[in-house]
Amino acid sequence: MAIFREDPDLPVTKSQEEIDQTYRFYRLQLMIVSYIGYAVFYFTRKGFNFVMPAMLTDLGLEKADIGMMGTVFYLTYGASKFLSGVIGDRSNPRYFMGIGLMITGVVNILFGLSSSVFMFITLWMINAFFQGWGWPPCAKILNTWYSRNERGLWWAIWNTSHNLGGAIIPLIAGTVTLYWGWRYGMIIPGIIAIVVGLGLCVFLRDRPRSMGLPTVGEWRGDEAEKEHESEGIGLSTWEILKSYVFKNKIIWALALSYCLVYIVRTGINDWGNLYLIETRGYDILQANASVSFFEVGGFIGALFAGWGSDKFFKGNRTQMNIIYVVGIIAVASSMWLLPTHNGYIMSALFFFMGFFIFGPQFLIAMAAAENSHKNAAGASTGFVSLFAYIGASIAGLPLSLIIEHFKWNGFFGTLFVISVVCASLLVLVYILQRSRNKHLAS
Template identity: 55%
Template structure:
């Protein structure tokens, strides 16, 4: 098989004429919407296995190798910078790629890298491998955004996008327990190797089970199938254009997306700061063992699971698809929850776990809604690029939660850590305020800078 033929597999499938009657169309939509959702859910949950394995074994690895906290922070910062760039580049690639292979091959690659990480020992090797992992991790979410935009229409997407988004809460909740237990029983290296094996297996499954857009399967668009006027309006406004013109006009020139991206940066400082350093905080401040600390982080993800669904459903139900008001409400909830964990001076496990639950509940709402709002504000064929663009800013914020936040904590202790998170939360809310007056039907061409 030639390289040209092999690469053709990665390209998006061409549109096929609609040759089915209404009953067959309904049956096909019901079947594939379920199977695609299950595939995306399982796939992205396991992407989190191969992404957060390192975070889950980090305290054990630092203790075993005798390294300082800043060494782990440097690896994390490199990961988030490269991952943010990869989210955008991969978003552009995924808009013109077949998501079944794009997402599946990316997950297989991250699994292989996790296994190699488990057999490495030098800081240079760790940094190089985790930077490469960051690149392939960027192949995970853009296909999800593309398929969710293609198979679910505007007036239902908030709920279903929220359901899909909870996949990383499931992955993020399970991997600290799995990797932490493996690290304590067999050593931290097994906490990397086992998630890698799981990633390879699920990646192969994605290559078999996922499909491309409805149009590639001889089906009408989801807007036409559901008779969703908002969806049909976006489809009418999304004329076929060259990729660069789409990016310049509907992403780079879209004021709405720039404000969302800036807010996303500060949301991610808090989200990743709590995720990456929460177990270290509990070890140092409350004397928890690694597995007990990771079990508290588990409740962050449980809260995120519930909060994500509430945020998506609420933005559909109470604000008719306008994502901004719910974003601001949840951002204020983040601030109150962070202040609660900061000022909690008792070592009662249930109170601490409850604090993490509420942080997760409120923080994953904006994390999901901002990305969805960006996809809905862009060209119909650039959902991956739009979510990737705001993702760049999100993971610049994540990079700030690595080495810079570690240095803040080294200099001013955990009070400095929580003060930094409180300030960034307030900045995130302030940046969303100008968008409150925007109509839910974003006029794409008029939202240019």
């Protein structure tokens, strides 16, 4: 469709002062607008999790029904994220992201008006497909408007949009559900998404070159960025995918580790409130409030991970990933083994779990973009995200069956084992990177 096509490159005719002013203005605008937009994508993606206990009671659904919806959603979302990444690398972010968000809003409204399991699953599959339109435009913006020697911090700041959306939606959905019922807990976020989607279509922009600006590497004098920008010029989309994604061992290792990170992340996020209600005696508002600390911790953890990977490891994300996954192992063990009903302790554990999960949650995607072709940011991050949401789908029906048959001990035991395997995979990523760097140096 013509509306989604990239804007053409324009010649650079501005003075250096005009270039500096334009870059500074739009870098800030694009950060703010894409940040708000992606946070609202979370409203239409995660609101369901926080009305789910009320749906179970109101409609008499089984946990397996909810688990099936989760599995179908994440498989569809993962496939969409990869497909949308390939298309999004060659598309205009403003319409691709804006229209996608508006459609998810409409689907959430229809979900709130439905009652059958068949309609729930069908609508949630449609929602999952258009949820995949949110990330690729953001990856493209981050990869073309911010250079390598600063991207860790900027990407970390943007990544906290997950946490803002994830922290606000349990409070919105929980409060609305408590007073007006679960249906309005879906409808109101849908209305918000339609309004914000219109704003994205107005305020987002395409690449710097499409606005008559030099590339960000040229503007900042970042040699590593300029080298990345000049690599593989003139290759077709398929050649880029084949050489820089499908045959890239580092991308495959990152993808497998991302799969495991997302099993843990989604398991805690999707089942955490039900765990507190069933085992700790919390009501829905108390449980959602405790789970919201997961996002607060993630907000801080992601910022520190991005800054730390720039500051301490010179832009190499893998060492920081390994440190964070060791933290996940420690916190998962504590949530599993500590015999406490204290609300403050449980909230603190959710906080630290979020802190350690959201580091690798964004650093792995960022590493995929930086270890691939410059024009494959959406495709490479979409590819590893496909594996991420295969992992997230495992947190749906398979984890629901583990909970039913082995209770919550089985749930946390599974997350512990997965975290250990993930740490081992990230060590492999580090070894592959060192081997590649030695080969390039020689």
